[in-house]
Amino acid sequence: xxxxSNVSKVYDHQTALRNITFSVEKGEMAFITGPSGAGKSxxxxxxxxxxxxxxxxxxxxxxxxSKLKESSIPFLRRNIGVVFxxxxxxxxxxxxxxxxxxxxIRGIMEDEVKERVMDILKTVNLRHKADSFPKTLxxxxxxxVVIARAIVGEPxxxxxxxxxxxxxxxxxxxxxxxxxxxxxxxxxxLVATHNRxxxxxxxxxxxxxxxxxxVGEEIG
Amino acid sequence: MYLLYSLRLAIQSxxxxxxxxxxxxxxIAAGLFMITLTFFSVxxxxxxxxxxxxxxxxxxxxxxxxxxxxxxxxIAILKKNNAVERVRFISKDKALQELKGVLKNADYxxxxxxxxxxxxxxxxxxxxxxxxxxSVKKLAADIKKINGxxxxxxxxxxxxxxxxxxxxxxxxxxxLVVVMSTGIIFVCYSTVKIMFYRRKEEIETFKLLGAxxxxxxxxxxxxxxxxxxxxxxxxxxxxxxFYYILFYKLAITMPILKIIVFPSEIFVALxxxxxxxxxxxxxIALGRIRFS
Numbered sequence: 001x002x003x004x005s006n007v008s009k010v011y012d013h014q015t016a017l018r019n020i021t022f023s024v025e026k027g028e029m030a031f032i033t034g035p036s037g038a039g040k041s042x043x044x045x046x047x048x049x050x051x052x053x054x055x056x057x058x059x060x061x062x063x064x065x066s067k068l069k070e071s072s073i074p075f076l077r078r079n080i081g082v083v084f085x086x087x088x089x090x091x092x093x094x095x096x097x098x099x100x101x102x103x104x105i106r107g108i109m110e111d112e113v114k115e116r117v118m119d120i121l122k123t124v125n126l127r128h129k130a131d132s133f134p135k136t137l138x139x140x141x142x143x144x145v146v147i148a149r150a151i152v153g154e155p156x157x158x159x160x161x162x163x164x165x166x167x168x169x170x171x172x173x174x175x176x177x178x179x180x181x182x183x184x185x186x187x188x189x190l191v192a193t194h195n196r197x198x199x200x201x202x203x204x205x206x207x208x209x210x211x212x213x214x215v216g217e218e219i220g
Numbered sequence: 221m222y223l224l225y226s227l228r229l230a231i232q233s234x235x236x237x238x239x240x241x242x243x244x245x246x247x248i249a250a251g252l253f254m255i256t257l258t259f260f261s262v263x264x265x266x267x268x269x270x271x272x273x274x275x276x277x278x279x280x281x282x283x284x285x286x287x288x289x290x291x292x293x294x295i296a297i298l299k300k301n302n303a304v305e306r307v308r309f310i311s312k313d314k315a316l317q318e319l320k321g322v323l324k325n326a327d328y329x330x331x332x333x334x335x336x337x338x339x340x341x342x343x344x345x346x347x348x349x350x351x352x353x354x355s356v357k358k359l360a361a362d363i364k365k366i367n368g369x370x371x372x373x374x375x376x377x378x379x380x381x382x383x384x385x386x387x388x389x390x391x392x393x394x395x396l397v398v399v400m401s402t403g404i405i406f407v408c409y410s411t412v413k414i415m416f417y418r419r420k421e422e423i424e425t426f427k428l429l430g431a432x433x434x435x436x437x438x439x440x441x442x443x444x445x446x447x448x449x450x451x452x453x454x455x456x457x458x459x460x461x462f463y464y465i466l467f468y469k470l471a472i473t474m475p476i477l478k479i480i481v482f483p484s485e486i487f488v489a490l491x492x493x494x495x496x497x498x499x500x501x502x503x504i505a506l507g508r509i510r511f512s
Binding site: 048049050070071073074075078082084088090101102104105106107110149153 | 431
């Protein structure tokens with residue numbers, strides 16, 4: 001589903017990724033780990049086409065990214081749900097509208113949007129917060145809104161960048177359970193985290209990065 | 221489907237930034253009102269110059285001692301010409317009589333003249349569509365070649381002046397319309413550009429969620445259109461007020477104003493022209509949207 005082959009990325013003479021090669025198969029749940037500045041976020045940004053690699057090739061599903069036309073990018077992105085590290089919630093829209101955005105962008109009729117958004121908010125246990133604005137929510141609640149927005153479009157791949165970054169351990173455990181549930185329904189999940197607790201004893205693939213280099217691939 | 225949503229976003233944005241948008245609408249309205257006045261002036265000038273040919277005639281002065289048959293031949297040749305509407309022969313005596321009629325109380329100037337000094341002439345009325353400077357010039361040259369015609373007079377200077385004034389007014393008004401339209405497009409361009417930058421973060425998120433260029437552009441294009449159409453509607457109110465003041469207030473004290481015509485097509489066109497200019501400004505402002 002996700003294949004990196006000798007991928008490198010350099011920012012202003014500083015190497016963010018160097019010769020990264022790995023694969024995540026369809027329906028798999030994997031982790032990318034490493035200290036801050038290891039290149040985890042850059043790697044995810046390459047997958048959701050926010051960055052282009054300087055070298056190497058990346059294939060997502062059957063799409064070879066270097067051969068992808070710019071006009072096709074939105075359609076590939078619709079297959080990738082992203083839980084951004086900085087949330088990227090729209091502060092001037094309520095929870096419902098933030099989640100609904102994913103579906104409205106696809107031109108889905110408003111009746112269906114309403115039904116699917118309310119269903120997904122129920123899944124993340126935020127139905128009662130549908131009319132609230134992001135600023136009034138706790139960090140854990142905001143994180144769940146972002147997850148709801150990422151999965152409401154039923155993507156084939158879910159990427160999460162430090163999804164438990166500022167959360168307490170109980171909330172973090174709840175978020176992790178949510179990813180496992182999503183993965184159990186067939187979605188390929190790739191989580192970038194420096195929190196070892198998230199993948200310890202999970203039996204999932206863990207890709208280790210350090211200073212832009214891939215330093216290991218193991219089972220957590 | 222997303223057009224409805226885009227319309228909602230556009231209306232929300234217009235309302236959220238109501239003061240800057242109001243200022244833009246009023247600026248667009250002022251520009252469109254200027255265009256209206258220009259169109260109104262040119263339209264009336266065109267009408268006035270179209271009425272002039274009905275009064276236009278050409279005078280052909282004949283050689284002295286021309287026989288009745290020669291004169292008849294000349295009239296026959298003239299009548300065959302497609303540009304000629306009608307022909308009137310003015311004999312020497314008739315010419316003198318007409319001159320006396322014109323001079324009235326000043327006919328003492330003719331005292332002491334024993335012999336009629338005026339030549340016989342033919343007045344040629346041209347068809348309305350033939351009274352243009354080049355066609356009249358060509359016709360005069362052709363007529364001059366006919367035997368028995370001494371001189372052709374057709375008010376060349378008058379026709380030249382009318383032609384120059386009309387061409388000048390048209391060029392000036394075209395220039396003004398182009399400048400004003402560019403100004404309106406620029407106002408819409410600037411307003412939409414400001415809105416776009418204010419919502420840059422939001423747009424970046426839309427892109428990452430899979431929004432197409434159409435989805436991103438649509439609310440801004442609609443917003444540009446709304447600003448333009450809004451400006452058009454305000455200028456329409458201005459045009460109606462102008463029409464009312466001109467024909468119902470000023471015309472009472474200045475009856476000459478009643479000959480002026482206000483083309484009602486302007487009323488329908490204004491919001492539409494505003495809409496088109498607004499959309500053009502918005503499209504230019506958005507440029508090419510990149511995804512990576």
